[in-house]
Amino acid sequence: MRTPLTCLVAGLVLALAPATAAAGPLVDSDADWAHAAVVSADALARSQPRLAQAIASDEPVPSRSGQPLFIDASWRVPEAAGALLVRIAEGADSPAERVGLLDALSRTKGDWSSAVVGLLASEASPEVRRMMVEILREAPVDAARAGVQLGLADADASVRAAAVRVIGNHVDGVELGDLAVSALSDNAVVVRTEAARSIGYAGYSAGFGPMRSLLADADADVRFRALRSLQKLDSTKVVGLPELSTLAADADPRVAREAGKLLGR
Amino acid sequence: MRRSTLASTGAMLLALTTLLTACNKDKDDGGDDGSTTGDDGGDDGGDDGGDDGGDDGGDDGSDPGGTFSLTGEDELLGVANLDDDDGNQTHDWDDADADDMEIVPLGYAADTFEELGTNERVRVELAGDIDSLRLWADGGIVLDEGTTEAELDETVDGSTLGIEFKMPMATGTLTLTYLDNDGNEVESHTTHLQAAPLILNHHLQPAEWAVAVYTGRGTLGNEDFIDGFDAVLGDAFDTVTGASVSYDVWIQDELEYGTMTAPGYEMQLVIDSIRSGRDQYLDSVPEDMMWGEDTAVWTWGSGGATSQDSFGNLEVSPPVTVDGVDYPFGRVYYGDTGRYAMTDAMQDMLDEQLVQAPFTLDIGWLCVGHVDEFMTFLPNPDAPKGFSLYVVDIDVGREFLEGLDPDTHLPRYSSGHGVDSIGEMLEHSSMWSYNDDLMVEHIEPNIDILKEELGLTEADIIRVPGVFERSSACGGTALSLIPGTVNMQVHTHEDGVNADLFIPDPFLREDDADLSSDPFIAEFEAMLPSNLTAHWLDDWSTYHLMWGEVHCGSNTRRSPVGQWWTDARHLMED
Numbered sequence: 001m002r003t004p005l006t007c008l009v010a011g012l013v014l015a016l017a018p019a020t021a022a023a024g025p026l027v028d029s030d031a032d033w034a035h036a037a038v039v040s041a042d043a044l045a046r047s048q049p050r051l052a053q054a055i056a057s058d059e060p061v062p063s064r065s066g067q068p069l070f071i072d073a074s075w076r077v078p079e080a081a082g083a084l085l086v087r088i089a090e091g092a093d094s095p096a097e098r099v100g101l102l103d104a105l106s107r108t109k110g111d112w113s114s115a116v117v118g119l120l121a122s123e124a125s126p127e128v129r130r131m132m133v134e135i136l137r138e139a140p141v142d143a144a145r146a147g148v149q150l151g152l153a154d155a156d157a158s159v160r161a162a163a164v165r166v167i168g169n170h171v172d173g174v175e176l177g178d179l180a181v182s183a184l185s186d187n188a189v190v191v192r193t194e195a196a197r198s199i200g201y202a203g204y205s206a207g208f209g210p211m212r213s214l215l216a217d218a219d220a221d222v223r224f225r226a227l228r229s230l231q232k233l234d235s236t237k238v239v240g241l242p243e244l245s246t247l248a249a250d251a252d253p254r255v256a257r258e259a260g261k262l263l264g265r
Numbered sequence: 266m267r268r269s270t271l272a273s274t275g276a277m278l279l280a281l282t283t284l285l286t287a288c289n290k291d292k293d294d295g296g297d298d299g300s301t302t303g304d305d306g307g308d309d310g311g312d313d314g315g316d317d318g319g320d321d322g323g324d325d326g327s328d329p330g331g332t333f334s335l336t337g338e339d340e341l342l343g344v345a346n347l348d349d350d351d352g353n354q355t356h357d358w359d360d361a362d363a364d365d366m367e368i369v370p371l372g373y374a375a376d377t378f379e380e381l382g383t384n385e386r387v388r389v390e391l392a393g394d395i396d397s398l399r400l401w402a403d404g405g406i407v408l409d410e411g412t413t414e415a416e417l418d419e420t421v422d423g424s425t426l427g428i429e430f431k432m433p434m435a436t437g438t439l440t441l442t443y444l445d446n447d448g449n450e451v452e453s454h455t456t457h458l459q460a461a462p463l464i465l466n467h468h469l470q471p472a473e474w475a476v477a478v479y480t481g482r483g484t485l486g487n488e489d490f491i492d493g494f495d496a497v498l499g500d501a502f503d504t505v506t507g508a509s510v511s512y513d514v515w516i517q518d519e520l521e522y523g524t525m526t527a528p529g530y531e532m533q534l535v536i537d538s539i540r541s542g543r544d545q546y547l548d549s550v551p552e553d554m555m556w557g558e559d560t561a562v563w564t565w566g567s568g569g570a571t572s573q574d575s576f577g578n579l580e581v582s583p584p585v586t587v588d589g590v591d592y593p594f595g596r597v598y599y600g601d602t603g604r605y606a607m608t609d610a611m612q613d614m615l616d617e618q619l620v621q622a623p624f625t626l627d628i629g630w631l632c633v634g635h636v637d638e639f640m641t642f643l644p645n646p647d648a649p650k651g652f653s654l655y656v657v658d659i660d661v662g663r664e665f666l667e668g669l670d671p672d673t674h675l676p677r678y679s680s681g682h683g684v685d686s687i688g689e690m691l692e693h694s695s696m697w698s699y700n701d702d703l704m705v706e707h708i709e710p711n712i713d714i715l716k717e718e719l720g721l722t723e724a725d726i727i728r729v730p731g732v733f734e735r736s737s738a739c740g741g742t743a744l745s746l747i748p749g750t751v752n753m754q755v756h757t758h759e760d761g762v763n764a765d766l767f768i769p770d771p772f773l774r775e776d777d778a779d780l781s782s783d784p785f786i787a788e789f790e791a792m793l794p795s796n797l798t799a800h801w802l803d804d805w806s807t808y809h810l811m812w813g814e815v816h817c818g819s820n821t822r823r824s825p826v827g828q829w830w831t832d833a834r835h836l837m838e839d
Contacts, residue, residue: 061485061512061811062513062546062811063633063738063811063812063813064515064518064572064575064577064633064635064808064811064812064813064817065572065632065633065634065739065812066572067738067739067812069738069810069811069812071485071806071810071811072484072485073484073680073681073806074484076680076681099738100738102738103737103738106737107680107681107683109683130740131737131738134737134738134741135737137737138683158740161741162740162741165735165741168695168698168699169695169696169699169735169737169741170695171693171695173695194741197702200698201694201695201698201699202695203694228702228706232698
């Protein structure tokens with residue numbers, strides 16, 4: 001461990017100060033997960049000091065696209081989660097490296113979801129916030145919902161897009177479908193596109209009606225994605241949509257081709 | 266200098282090269298008195314005594330002159346002089362050494378110009394890509410971009426005249442004009458100068474040598490991977506020490522081998538990517554390991570790189586005929602995300618080579634964004650065109666998985682991807698929805714592009730089972746879930762048909778050590794023709810989980826095949 005236990009707990013709670021001030025009721029639970037993370041890290045330092053040391057200090061290796069990653073297989077155990085959370089919360093690594101640490105965290109199968117949601121509220125880097133949200137696809141649905149809600153309220157569109165992606169990737173995504181619907185009217189094209197995609201992937205049938213309105217979206221990517229996702233929800237119903245004849249003459253060739261294909265059925 | 270077998274002999278080159286003949290200076294003589302400056306071939310039927318120095322007393326300063334004449338061929342071919350013969354870490358072009366082997370002789374006899382009268386001259390003019398052309402004579406540079414016109418007198422040793430090219434596909438003209446005593450133009454002859462195109466390699470070319478980065482033993486080590494190559498290739502395989510390159514294992518992405526050939530000349534050229542600059546990571550490997558005699562190194566572009574500047578994103582098809590047009594060296598293809606593509610300087614250079622007519626594929630859906638992630642070409646003598654395109658197919662992947670025991674435990678996937686079994690993989694409905702979209706929206710359209718640009722049909726294509734995951738660390742774009750089988754290294758034998766394939770082990774099995782129990786391996790090997798030998802390499806930790814596979818982590822030098830100056834002229838015409 002790089003820092004004594006008490007210092008880490010204090011540091012983590014301090015790191016949460018801005019968020020807790022805003023969120024109020026979360027103070028106690030945040031402190032709980034922070035404390036739990038530090039205790040877990042301390043336990044790892046006692047039981048597996050080499051692993052704890054590695055997690056605390058190992059340098060990442062660049063992926064093929066240059067993203068720093070930590071892929072040591074020995075980290076992929078639940079008891080590594082606490083130590084990883086401590087390193088992430090300390091914030092001494094670069095944002096790209098912290099993205100790599102979050103990737104490693106998501107592979108531990110440990111209990112990290114509430115901690116990530118807690119850290120998300122106070123994280124300054126949009127790149128890191130995006131990844132914090134992304135990995136919630138592996139979290140229990142309640143934690144995922146809390147994180148997606150935070151993500152959808154983010155000022156950065158890439159974080160909001162990540163939030164709706166969670167819905168499409170989560171094994172229980174259908175339970176989060178209402179959140180994707182709320183993102184269909186986002187002012188960012190990427191968010192509307194990902195919301196439409198996720199409603200389809202999650203199979204959230206109640207999203208059919210709201211998503212239909214995107215067939216008239218000003219952006220061709222959104223129209224295309226809505227048309228594709230509507231088919232995933234109800235491939236019969238979509239064939240009867242009156243919008244298809246307009247879309248078959250769409251200026252975007254992908255949209256026109258997709259609509260023409262449906263009209264031909 | 267390695268002499269190409271394609272080029273036959275130096276005499277042949279000389280015979281084809283521009284020749285200048287000085288005729289008998291005596292107007293009344295028929296030219297058979299042995300006083301001409303011979304062209305060393307004696308093929309003018311009357312000059313068999315002409316190589317005697319030509320000093321028959323005509324150059325006494327009082328001769329009126331006016332009888333010098335020019336003959337010669339129309340073209341001179343060479344290669345860009347970017348290798349480093351003396352190992353001084355400088356391009357030979359910049360060394361400007363008159364004895365350099367890549368200076369192409371113009372083919373004159375030593376005494377050619379002795380026949381000029383005292384006041385007679387031969388004007389030489391250089392035009393075209395003059396920053397990439399030089400005329401040498403008497404051990405010095407006569408013409409270059411700073412001096413495009415000069416006059417030669419009778420003192421010039423004709424045998425020292427030669428052309429040097431700097432860059433591939435440099436073109437120009439050299440015009441020689443005979444000026445009489447009064448400076449009047451008597452006659453002239455123009456030779457077209459043409460540097461070889463840089464031709465990138467395809468998988469039907471024989472492989473000479475392969476290389477990978479050795480990261481040692483341990484959890485991130487790749488000893489098995491390296492041993493796999495070494496066991497098959499032996500001396501034809503080398504490694505770069507991982508510690509010397511900050512453990513950057515992506516040597517496919519750092520450099521791309523191509524070749525430049527001309528009659529009598531053969532040179533490898535290593536394109537050094539801009540992906541890692543300033544001696545970081547693998548940046549210095551092309552210069553330190555490969556640059557030398559007959560191996561050139563050059564970088565096109567500068568500044569900030571994207572992933573699309575990596576050369577896993579730059580590949581070549583085998584030779585094809587498209588709408589009646591032959592592409593004997595195949596066609597270059599690379600990926601373009603719509604927002605990002607390789608640097609303009611590289612794209613421009615590839616376009617300028619003409620003979621491999623580049624086209625682009627959609628790779629915006631891939632996390633890393635390289636064309637080698639979903640397709641490759643393999644020699645296949647049983648196929649209609651002598652090769653097959655192997656491409657990932659999601660539908661084939663699902664059908665394959667559905668035929669397996671769903672309870673098959675997958676230890677590697679459990680640890681690396683959070684998927685414990687075949688059944689769990691199949692039950693992941695949102696993952697399959699995502700994969701269905703990839704197939705319909707990206708993979709099939711790419712196959713359509715390949716069919717159109719390469720003249721392929723379904724009979725030329727073999728569809729390989731594949732599944733992608735949606736990467737959280739990569740903004741929701743695609744990474745291979747089952748190791749990208751097609752992302753392999755193809756080590757073709759000298760016959761251009763048989764080949765050793767180094768393929769990522771899919772580990773779609775319970776027992777790590779028992780490859781014979783892996784249904785994916787059995788399935789894929791059944792898809793291979795008998796000329797191909799599969800070698801399955803463990804690339805899991807060092808490559809697969811780092812978003813690459815075997816091809817990404819290795820590189821291959823290949824032998825040039827064919828003669829562009831005879832086989833690809835039709836692609837070089839306006």
